[in-house]
């Protein structure tokens with residue numbers, strides 16, 4: 031029981047990121063309940079990890095899991111890289127940090143292939159389905175995604191990107207609905 035309350039923090043080296051995120055995922059899973067928890071947690075951790083690898087230009091990332099109380103747990107994945115705004119600006123888009131997060135949540139990608147950009151949008155869709163919450167902080171912008179529309183605010187500028195999820199420990203999305211969410215975002 032005591033073990034259940036432990037915080038897990040990993041400072042992952044992007045050079046061996048797949049291994050490190052996999053280890054983190056394996057440590058986090060037992061803290062959750064729900065028949066489809068592995069698929070859901072794997073999607074969230076792998077996608078946010080992929081984003082750091084593909085877009086942040088950071089060599090390190092922090093993976094942080096902390097149980098909050100009996101019902102909720104915090105999952106925070108952050109990097110000290112260029113940030114979402116700079117990633118969009120480097121791709122030639124004339125946007126500020128807030129506009130960049132807004133576009134990312136709507137499915138806009140800086141990848142060359144035109145049909146990408148499901149990652150953050152799908153993460154947000156999963157979070158809404160779980161009635162959980164998601165905060166994206168990057169540069170001087172922060173977005174809070176909970177029911178309804180995301181709320182945006184200006185915050186003191188910080189390097190990199192931090193994605194904070196507050197998740198119920200009981201993750202209940204049936205397989206069929208989970209795959210519909212993934213499909214729906216394609």
Ligand SMILES: Nc1ncnc2c1ncn2[C@@H]1O[C@H](COP(=O)(O)OP(=O)(O)OP(=O)(O)O)[C@@H](O)[C@H]1O
Nearest residue numbers: 081085086113114117134139140146147148149150
């Ligand atoms: N950690 C990050 N650091 C910098 N930029 C990021 C980060 N995460 C996301 N982005 C920016 O936000 C955009 C949208 O991310 P998202 O995950 O939705 O799509 P994608 O990674 O481009 O494509 P897909 O996830 O479908 O493979 C990215 O193209 C990138 O420009």
Ligand SMILES: [Mg+2]
Nearest residue numbers: 080081149150
């Ligand atoms: Mg992505």
